[in-house]
Amino acid sequence: MKNSIIMNGSKVPHHNYVGDSVIGEQCNLGAGAKIANLRLDKGNIRVAGIDTGRRKLGAILGDHVETGINACINVGTVIGDNAFIGPGAVAHGVVKPESKVF
Secondary structure (H helix, E strand, O other): OEOOEEOOOOEOOOOOEEEOOEEOOOOEOOOOOEEOOEOOOOOOOEEOOEEOOOOEOOEEEOOOOEEOOOOEEOOOEEEOOOOEEOOOOEEOOEEOOOOEEO
């Protein structure tokens, strides 16, 4: 866990990496879930097509988001409330509320 805000009731338990992110309430990250926070080319991170001017930014997760084991979330990803990122899945861009990514 690095430079992140974790809201009430969220669980980030086993072998996870969360950097420069905001995690909403009552989220649960499965074992080994990773949130990337730096582009390989070290360029500015874009969120929903908007340049943030930041070199490091992980993800913004709404409330009640769950991930399966070894899920990966790319830099600048926004995940809406009650979304589910399946085991081993890669989430990127904007994930709408109530979505399931496998």
